[in-house]
Amino acid sequence: MDLGPGRRAAPPRFVLPDVSEKNRDGKRNARERLAVEREKQKAADKRRRALIVGASVICVLGLAAVIGVVAANSGKDKKSGASGPVVSPSGATGKDSLAIPVGKEGAGSTLTVWEDFRCPACQAFEAAYRPTIRELTDSGKLKVEYHLVTLIDGNMGGSGSRKAANAAACAQDAGKFRDYHDVLYENQPKETDDAFADNAKLIELAGKVDGLDTPAFRACVNDGTHDSWVQKSHAAFQAGGFSGTPTVLLGGKNIYEDQSMTPAKLKQMVEEANKG
Incomplete structure (x- = not known):
């Protein structure tokens, strides 16, 4: 641009990016990501606890079932005479x-x-x-x-x-x-x-x-x-x-x-x- 004799155009101005603002944005994004990861971890821990509790319940129920089978078999033994009185055969010794x-x-x-x-x-x-x-x-x-x-x-x-x-x-x-x-x-x-x-x-x-x-x-x-x-x-x-x-x-x-x-x-x- 011609400003007339003896006058020069001012050099163009370059605006430097605000580094501190970028840092703040980066920190904010990192905190947000960390918060998201924490929520994910909490959800995973909750699911894990639910699975453990569920497995424990299944084990207890399974044990109860086994005990029930044993008890039922014991009942069968009694009915068959296996748990009746001890009758020694004739002439047994010792x-x-x-x-x-x-x-x-x-x-x-x-x-x-x-x-x-x-x-x-x-x-x-x-x-x-x-x-x-x-x-x-x-x-x-x-x-x-x-x-x-x-x-x-x-x-x-x-x-x-x-x-x-x-x-x-x-x-x-x-x-x-x-x-x-x-x-x-x-x-x-x-x-x-x-x-x-x-x-x-x-x-x-x-x-x-x-x-x-x-x-x-x-x-x-x-x-x-x-x-x-x-x-x-x-x-x-x-x-x-x-x-x-x-x-x-x-x-x-x-x-x-x-x-x-x-x-x-x-x-x-x-x-x-x-x-x-």
């Missing part, structure tokens, strides 16, 4: 009358056997040692005290161990324990098959023992007459701290755990004890 004896009372050696009729290892022991044990008991050199256990029922589920043991105790009432004991092992189902839970199956097998399948035996099996006695026997097994079945004790030593044990060695040990 502490609390929990042993079923086979053999002569004055025998020089006593073999204590803890067995479960569903136990495959028990069946293997019986198959290997039965002829020798029968020979020694028949000759009066050995007495065997059988204790019945329900270990497989607890491990695999079911009630075949208990029901088979009850049936064996019923056979003891009839004076037929040893023969029926052997029949049960000769016809043992697979460990996962709870076939012995069927009373009809147990009664059918009684037909293999002369004179055992009687109305008295059938009633004893169907009523679970010795169920509580079997449970008491199993409790004694647990209290004894034994590791499994079969547990076979001779002179207080578990000979089943002896890797060098054989039927011939057992026979030798019993005969030597009788000489002494």
Whole structure:
């Protein structure tokens, strides 16, 4: 712009941005973002607490349901006679009358056997040692005290161990324990098959023992007459701290755990004890 001779136009003016105002805006925006984040965090914490409370309620309800199932099952046991009076089989001996004896009372050696009729290892022991044990008991050199256990029922589920043991105790009432004991092992189902839970199956097998399948035996099996006695026997097994079945004790030593044990060695040990 021409202002005339000797006069110059004033230089253009540049306005610098207000730095302090920018800082204030930045701080304000940061506070707003922080406030938003805090609200988000509060909402997240609220949801988390709600989930924890909800999970706690579910756990409590689940526990109550489990307790209810246990109580219901206990009721079923009572109805089945499993929690009824303890009725020992005829001729049972030992502490609390929990042993079923086979053999002569004055025998020089006593073999204590803890067995479960569903136990495959028990069946293997019986198959290997039965002829020798029968020979020694028949000759009066050995007495065997059988204790019945329900270990497989607890491990695999079911009630075949208990029901088979009850049936064996019923056979003891009839004076037929040893023969029926052997029949049960000769016809043992697979460990996962709870076939012995069927009373009809147990009664059918009684037909293999002369004179055992009687109305008295059938009633004893169907009523679970010795169920509580079997449970008491199993409790004694647990209290004894034994590791499994079969547990076979001779002179207080578990000979089943002896890797060098054989039927011939057992026979030798019993005969030597009788000489002494």
